[in-house]
Amino acid sequence: MASTFFGLTISYSGLQAASTSLNVTGHNVSNINTKGYSKQQASTEAAQALRTFSTYGMLGAGVKVTGVSQLRDSYYDEKYRNNQANYGEYEAKENYMDQIEDFFDEWNLNGYCKEYQKFFTSVEEVIKAPGEASTKNQLINNAASMAQYFNTLSTNLRKIQEDANNEIKDAVEQINSYAQNIASLNRQINQIEANYGDANDLRDKRNALIDDLAQIVNVSINEEDIGNGLTDFRVSINGQTLVAGYDYNKLYTEARADKRNASDAASLYDVKWESGQNFNLYSPSLGGQMKALVDIRDGCNGEFEQYKVDENGDYILDSDGNKVLESVLRNEQNTDFKGIPYYQSQLNQFISTLSEAVNNVLKSGLTSDGTQQGISLFVTQTNTDTMTALNITVNPELIKDADKLATRSSAATGQAEADIMEQLRKLQSEKIFDGGTGAYFLESMVSDMSIDSSNATNMLDNYNNLRTTIQNQRLSIMGVDTDEEAMDMMKFQQAYNLNSKMMSVMNEIYDKLINGTGL
Structure with missing residues (x-):
């Protein structure tokens, strides 16, 4: 049988749920212009009911917040990144041409x-x-x-060729920087999600890095659940592993000893993996700015x-x-x-x-x-x-x-x-x-x-x-809409007010019961 004061507990759970939802709405509104931010929402469900062994069977126990999730569609992310590689390629080509x-x-x-x-x-x-x-x-x-x-x-x-060559070196350094940051974020995300729930803001930061990386070189990602709230997140560039969980592979540039073409500038760079694995600059599948720079230079x-x-x-x-x-x-x-x-x-x-x-x-x-x-x-x-x-x-x-x-x-x-x-x-x-x-x-x-x-x-x-089209499709899911958030704000405010009113009513009942009975 439920406690006499169980109504306060129910009302309090409603206050907490409404307050959490308002906080999430405030977080969305404050990040409305943040690049790469994904809209978040608080997920709620009815709390586990009490078995009262009465004619009505079970008694509702209020509401509980099950998590704060981000709204994002991996399908549109993949489309966007594939297009980013093509966009990055022709942006660089247009510049040099x-x-x-x-x-x-x-x-x-x-x-x-x-x-x-x-x-x-x-x-x-x-x-x-x-x-x-x-x-x-x-x-x-x-x-x-x-x-x-x-x-x-x-x-x-020749100066254009040298400029493209220097940009290849810069692109390699950027790729290494992105790889290091993504591997670091993988560790932070797993540490949080193994104990506390979803690391939404860190995931947004990681996705933003991958979006930028995709403009430099074509990328693919794979995330697998390995249990206990942990995931194995991998990033590949041009079919080769760049980031594997908490580790990442580094690229470096090495000046050529011999010219590829007789009229080339001296000491143009080849790109290699520090692990010794071959990085094929002339692979047909290479994309992004890297492909454009190689095409212009070579x-x-x-x-x-x-x-x-x-x-x-x-x-x-x-x-x-x-x-x-x-x-x-x-x-x-x-x-x-x-x-x-x-x-x-x-x-x-x-x-x-x-x-x-x-x-x-x-x-x-x-x-x-x-x-x-x-x-x-x-x-x-x-x-x-x-x-x-x-x-x-x-x-x-x-x-x-x-x-x-x-x-x-x-x-x-x-x-x-x-x-x-x-x-x-x-x-x-x-x-x-x-x-x-x-x-x-x-x-x-x-x-x-x-x-x-x-x-x-x-x-x-x-x-x-x-x-622009794909980004609009992404934003239709992950974007923060001012009208939507305003409606949510009013909705959760009303929920908060109603739960507050419910606590006031329960307070009056308990006051009458405790202080007004038996006089």
């Missing part, structure tokens, strides 16, 4: 068209007056200006640029004794994206083809006075041995003495003859650049860049829209 596009737009508008045309215009001027030093000086200076332009463009592309459109060698392994040299570059297909560790190595290789191919053609024409001729054999117009810079966009320069001998520039093919003809210059002019329209003219070759490269840049922008817009 915009930089590349800026260089090539300048080239297309004021650089290439201007410098290339100026060079061949100056050739025509020499044809008109092959014996004049001023026209030959103009040609040589325009050639130097064009060479300098390609030097600058190649240097700027993207070679499936072809590796390397030095050409003969069957004995000796370097093949051009007519001026420079090492010759070639592009070869490789299936291992490939990146099909057209990144910095691709554009560097295309520029190098253009420069080597142009310089070889121009030099061969000039070396086959004689100076305007017919006394000296022609020499190369384009050479490599001091302490370099490969004709590339980065290394090309004008022969210093011609800068010192423009009369060493070949203009005619035979000493028997007069000084006014300029058939060598005629041959040089024809190079502008000859299809010696992969079956096309120089203009067409470079315009095709600019077109590739524009397409990739536009694709990155379009994909970023698509994934940004998806991110």
